[in-house]
Amino acid sequence: MRSSKQKPARWMWALAAGVMAAGLLLALPFAPALLRERLSGGLVGGGAIVLAVLFFQRQRYRELPPEERRELDAEDGDERVQMIRQRAAWRCSQAEDVALLAAALLYAVFYDPILAHNIPFWLYMARRLAAEALCWYFQRKY
Numbered sequence: 001m002r003s004s005k006q007k008p009a010r011w012m013w014a015l016a017a018g019v020m021a022a023g024l025l026l027a028l029p030f031a032p033a034l035l036r037e038r039l040s041g042g043l044v045g046g047g048a049i050v051l052a053v054l055f056f057q058r059q060r061y062r063e064l065p066p067e068e069r070r071e072l073d074a075e076d077g078d079e080r081v082q083m084i085r086q087r088a089a090w091r092c093s094q095a096e097d098v099a100l101l102a103a104a105l106l107y108a109v110f111y112d113p114i115l116a117h118n119i120p121f122w123l124y125m126a127r128r129l130a131a132e133a134l135c136w137y138f139q140r141k142y
Contacts, residue, residue: 006061006076007058007061007069007072007073008061012050012054015050016047016050016051016054017047017051018047019043019050020043020044020047020048020051021047022043023039023040023042023043023044023046023047024040024044026039026040027041093131097127100123100127101124104124107119
């Protein structure tokens, strides 16, 4: 996880703005009432909180002396840090796989076994297929 002193990445800003935009779109009258009631406020509020945290991180980064900023930026590209992040991402991927399969099993046991378990199962399958396709692509590219 990034230090709170580091400069927030652009994708973080885009993600927070996208979550807020999705919440605002769900607040419009043409959105289904169930989604409007349950998700709209949470998405807008969650996106606003993440944006506030990102503004705070950017302010802390700007207050740092220039030499410390350079050190933090160089640390981001360090091979050891990248290896640690890759391993952490792999472990998270494995945890997600287990969670999706457990959700599929629980749905199959406690709910309608024909329909309910299909969603987590197909999410799991799509995720594994995407991971294998990316591995194949990167092996050919590098």
